[in-house]
Amino acid sequence: IENNALASRNLGDCSTMSPEACGKAKELSQRILDKGLPSVEDMRDKLAACQDDSCRKGIWTEYRQASDATINTLKQMALNGELSREELAFINHELGKELAVSGYRANDKIGRSEQSSWLNGGGGPLSGFFNTELxxxxxxxxxxxxxxxxxxxxxxxxxxxxxxxxxxxxxxxxxxxxxxxxxxxxxxxxxxxxxxxxxxxxxxxxxxxxxxxxxxxxxxxxxxxxxxxxxxxxxxxxQSPNSDSQIRQNYEKGKEFEQSTYDKFKVDKVESAREITVKTDSNTKIRVDMIGKDKEGNIICVECKSSSTAPLTTNQKKGFPELETKGGTVVGKGKPGFEEGSKIPPTKVDIIRPTSKD
Structure with missing residues (x-):
């Protein structure tokens, strides 16, 4: 029994979480997938398409390798400060449990593995990491x-x-x-x-x-x-036992910077929203921190980075240039003014980082 660690690109209406927590789960899943990692649905579709045991064996091996790659990526994201301890714990426990329930309902081989993995190790695959490397x-x-x-x-x-x-x-x-x-x-x-x-x-x-x-x-x-x-x-x-940790402080500082930037951003916009997911022509999904429309109808997109060295994600490196040249489409639930299916014309994503004064 392996630890299932794959994120989902189609959580839908979560059955084990509140709507607010479900929204957080979807956001975190997208951040994982933005690293270029396969989703559990990708593996399920590949396995279902197999016609013989040789194919199934190969996909099953790929599934295990993808799970290991996801675990290692999550560890690195936490060590780099891209994920807070709280976010990692949420992925390790709450998101893992939701995937286990989804796997039970799917009732295929991967689904049963997800469920069995959770039942036999509900602490999650990253439990030991919290008190060692992190x-x-x-x-x-x-x-x-x-x-x-x-x-x-x-x-x-x-x-x-x-x-x-x-x-x-x-x-x-x-x-x-x-x-x-x-x-x-x-x-x-x-x-x-x-x-x-x-x-x-x-x-x-x-x-x-x-x-x-x-x-x-x-x-x-x-x-x-x-x-x-x-x-x-x-x-x-x-209270959180991690409130004094440097990683938590950096995370909170980044969120404060993002909020202050948005407060300035929305002042002269007819419509504005935060955290909108856009899909480009190549099916690359990117989360745009801020999107707005000015009085002339021009679309403005902004990505906030919490430090001068914080890198773009794999999907951002690919998706931002594609959005600038070909535009994209809002996917997911969207926000007022930028609902699902809304077309975004070719738009450059402005990347804003803190200055020494910030």
Whole structure:
């Protein structure tokens, strides 16, 4: 059983998420696909088109390789600051669960693999990465040397193992209401159940272990963008344990820059919108951060980059020049003024980066 890690280009109406979370899942899926990675639908279509076992074997191998490539790409995006820890956790848990449910409904070979992968490892394929490579990178960004950061992570892991051993978690016969966490009152509320290092809610929602604890020593879990602890049968919402990390600060700073840029951008526009997905003639999909129409009817497109060195994605490198020469079509739900199917004439995408004054 492999960890399914492919993004979807057709999530539709998510069955395990709120509409808001579903929108976030679609946005993150597109950012993954913008890296030139295949979607789970691509693999499913290829497998369905096979006429013999030799073809199926080849596509199955391609599927495994694509999953590995996606996992490695997600890791690199996090290490580069393109994905926040919260976004990566959302992909690892919530998006993975949605794909598992979709796979169950599809009921084909890939679909069954997606479902089985989730049921047998609901922590997600990136769970170990959070407290090793990503944690080390965060410490390096905070000013520690590479060697010191590596040693710090090693000590954190060793201390956690010692605490787990001391509380009888490793090798112990845990009862059904206890949970694999370090804390004063590790009792779950009614309807919640432990699964590995995670917690499963009454409706199947997964609370992923962040590897962090609060001041009382209770493990902090992430779910759908929020953070929670479980103590004495009570679930409590808490602040993000990563708010002081350099990556989080960079992410928030980038969002602030993007919002301030949009506030200026929309002032003289008849219509304007953010985060519109456009498909070019070559079927390349690109997300445009800002799009607007001035009084003369001219379309203006803007891409915000959070730093002077942040690169364009693979799809942006290909799609922006195509949009400039041939135009494109709005896909997805679109926004008022730029609904699905709207034609965008040949338009250059202006790339804006922070200046020293910003």
């Amino acid at each position: 944690r080390q990178k965060e410490l390096e960004n905070a000013g520690l040397s590479k060697a010191d950061a590596a040693q710090y992570v090693k000590e954190e892991h060793r201390n956690l193992m010692l605490l787990e051993t001391a509380t009888g978690i490793i090798g112990a016969k845990a009862n059904r209401t206890s949970i694999n966490i370090v804390g004063k009152g590790a009792t779950l509320p009614t309807g919640y159940a432990p699964k590995g290092n995670s917690v499963i809610g009454p409706k199947g929602s997964v609370y992923g272990n962040t590897g962090k604890v609060d001041a009382s020593g209770n493990t902090i879990y992430s779910n759908n963008g929020g953070y929670y602890t479980f103590e004495n049968g009570v679930k409590t919402k808490v």
